[in-house]
Amino acid sequence: MLFLLAAEGGESEHNPIIPIWQEIVVGTVAFAVLCFVLMKFVFPRMEQTFQARVDAIEGGIKRAEAAQAEANQLLEQYRAQLAEARTDAAKIRDDARADAEGIRQDILAKAREESDRVIQAGKDALAAERATIVRELRAEVGTIAVDLASKIVGESLADEARRKGTVDRFLSGLESTGAR
Amino acid sequence: MFGQANVLAAGQAAFPPSVDDFYLPAIAPWGVENAPWFTKFTLMIWIAVGVLIIFFLATYRNPKLVPTKKQWFAESIYGFVRNNISVDMIGHQGVRFAPYFTTLFCFVLLTNAFAIIPLFQISPNSHIAFPAILAVISYVLFNYIGIRHHGFGKYFKHALIPPAPWYILPLLIPIEAFSTFIIRPFSLAVRLFANMFAGHMLLLVFTLGGFAMLNANAWLAPISVVSWVMTVALTLLEALVIVLQAYVFTVLSASYIQGALAEEH
Numbered sequence: 001m002l003f004l005l006a007a008e009g010g011e012s013e014h015n016p017i018i019p020i021w022q023e024i025v026v027g028t029v030a031f032a033v034l035c036f037v038l039m040k041f042v043f044p045r046m047e048q049t050f051q052a053r054v055d056a057i058e059g060g061i062k063r064a065e066a067a068q069a070e071a072n073q074l075l076e077q078y079r080a081q082l083a084e085a086r087t088d089a090a091k092i093r094d095d096a097r098a099d100a101e102g103i104r105q106d107i108l109a110k111a112r113e114e115s116d117r118v119i120q121a122g123k124d125a126l127a128a129e130r131a132t133i134v135r136e137l138r139a140e141v142g143t144i145a146v147d148l149a150s151k152i153v154g155e156s157l158a159d160e161a162r163r164k165g166t167v168d169r170f171l172s173g174l175e176s177t178g179a180r
Numbered sequence: 181m182f183g184q185a186n187v188l189a190a191g192q193a194a195f196p197p198s199v200d201d202f203y204l205p206a207i208a209p210w211g212v213e214n215a216p217w218f219t220k221f222t223l224m225i226w227i228a229v230g231v232l233i234i235f236f237l238a239t240y241r242n243p244k245l246v247p248t249k250k251q252w253f254a255e256s257i258y259g260f261v262r263n264n265i266s267v268d269m270i271g272h273q274g275v276r277f278a279p280y281f282t283t284l285f286c287f288v289l290l291t292n293a294f295a296i297i298p299l300f301q302i303s304p305n306s307h308i309a310f311p312a313i314l315a316v317i318s319y320v321l322f323n324y325i326g327i328r329h330h331g332f333g334k335y336f337k338h339a340l341i342p343p344a345p346w347y348i349l350p351l352l353i354p355i356e357a358f359s360t361f362i363i364r365p366f367s368l369a370v371r372l373f374a375n376m377f378a379g380h381m382l383l384l385v386f387t388l389g390g391f392a393m394l395n396a397n398a399w400l401a402p403i404s405v406v407s408w409v410m411t412v413a414l415t416l417l418e419a420l421v422i423v424l425q426a427y428v429f430t431v432l433s434a435s436y437i438q439g440a441l442a443e444e445h
Binding site: 013014015016017018019020021022023024026027028030031033034035037038039041042043044045046047048049050052053056 | 199200202203214216217221222225226228229232233236237240243245247254255258259275278279280282283286287304306307308309310312313314317370373377
């Protein structure tokens with residue numbers, strides 16, 4: 001079509017496929033100016049902005065990750081502390097329980113000891129009293145019996161009885177009979 | 181700039197449109213033919229450069245981590261070229277070419293867009309001088325990158341000798357040389373130029389055709405309307421071509437650089 005047109009416009013002084021040199025000069029200068037301004041002042045700044053944007057986004061992600069990590073660490077720490085506190089509490093409770101048990105045992109033992117002691121003291125006292133009474137009774141019964149026999153027999157048997165241990169034998173006989 | 185509109189209003193427009201319609205008289209000195217230093221075309225180039233510089237400097241004067249709407253818009257243009265063209269085509273090394281590709285893409289896109297912006301209504305890229313400059317830059321760039329990356333001898337060996345049996349090489353080497361070092365810059369420049377040229381020519385044909393029919397015979401007025409409706413439809417098509425060609429130019433430049441950097445075929 002181009003050549004057809006060129007052929008048709010044969011009488012024309014213009015050939016569209018031949019560049020006009022003045023236009024080449026103007027176009028070169030104008031395009032050079034455009035390239036200089038845009039490639040020096042605009043597009044490098046756009047690259048910088050893109051880079052800054054990438055950095056901002058990646059920095060944000062990084063910060064978020066750091067915060068997340070810190071939060072996780074704190075959570076772990078709190079969990080550990082909580083577990084420790086629980087263990088401590090359990091230990092304290094166990095100790096307290098053990099202490100209470102010990103104290104109870106002590107008190108029981110002391111009470112038992114005390115009661116044993118009281119019972120023993122009572123028994124001892126009773127035994128001592130009984131022995132005293134028995135001793136007194138023995139002496140008195142002997143004396144009364146001898147006196148009574150003396151009165152009945154009319155003579156003093158006291159020396160005789162003492163000498164032969166009659167009363168004692170009799171009383172021993174009585175005791176063994178009573179014991180039986 | 182308004183000359184054409186006056187011509188249309190006066191019903192004097194020549195039909196069919198010709199190549200001469202792409203060569204407008206100079207703005208300064210006013211109305212002089214063949215004085216290309218300051219024409220609508222060079223003016224549009226300066227306007228495109230000014231608009232892009234002001235837009236990017238204004239939106240990126242005070243960049244924030246959390247972008248404002250304008251900053252986001254500027255960043256998404258750069259991000260699109262950076263990620264979807266540079267990095268996709270070249271890999272992680274592509275990032276360092278992203279500023280140039282973005283400049284290239286924005287420049288081609290805006291100068292193309294003049295083709296359908298009211299009052300401009302023609303793209304500077306329909307003069308081959310401007311696509312040729314960009315194509316030469318891409319050509320020099322990919323050869324320079326290749327030579328720097330591989331070294332001079334290895335780069336040409338790499339570029340010229342495909343992995344093929346020796347007996348086919350005498351055929352392949354000239355083809356490779358021709359296609360890589362001669363066709364590439366031409367195809368880049370001509371593809372963009374021809375698309376913009378043809379697009380403008382189509383719009384001219386249908387717009388002027390409508391006037392031509394109306395002037396020839398009042399009974400043809402309904403067909404003139406059809407012709408102008410076609411102009412609207414073709415303007416939408418042109419919008420697609422504008423974006424596509426800007427994208428294609430950038431992607432092909434990236435692909436040439438990728439080829440120059442590649443270790444193997």
